[in-house]
Amino acid sequence: xxxxxxxxxxxxxxxxxxxxxxxxxxxxxxxxxxxxxxxxxxxxxxx
Ligand SMILES: Cc1cc2nc3c(=O)[nH]c(=O)nc-3n(C[C@H](O)[C@H](O)[C@H](O)COP(=O)(O)OP(=O)(O)OC[C@H]3O[C@@H](n4cnc5c(N)ncnc54)[C@H](O)[C@@H]3O)c2cc1C
Numbered sequence: 001x002x003x004x005x006x007x008x009x010x011x012x013x014x015x016x017x018x019x020x021x022x023x024x025x026x027x028x029x030x031x032x033x034x035x036x037x038x039x040x041x042x043x044x045x046x047x
Pocket of ligand 1: 019020021022026027028029030032033
């Protein structure tokens with residue numbers, strides 16, 4: 001029920017991140033939105 005992700009919420013396909021409940025990792029509004037902010041910051045750091 002969980003997508004396989006690394007600690008940055010990135011899949012084995014580089015640049016493909018999964019956020020929110022679709023990942024199977026988050027289960028609430030705040031957790032899902034925080035995962036979006038987390039990945040946005042991660043992407044910004046990488047460019
Ligand atoms: C009845 C109910 C009550 C809840 N109450 C609470 C609560 O009190 N507090 C709390 O923290 N959490 C609550 N939750 C959980 C919370 O709603 C979810 O954890 C949160 O909405 C997950 O956010 P998300 O952005 O990951 O997914 P979602 O909010 O589900 O957003 C996914 C979006 O993707 C869209 N979508 C789907 N497929 C496609 C497609 N193929 N193309 C384009 N768009 C697509 C959907 O239409 C949807 O808008 C509740 C959930 C339910 C069902």
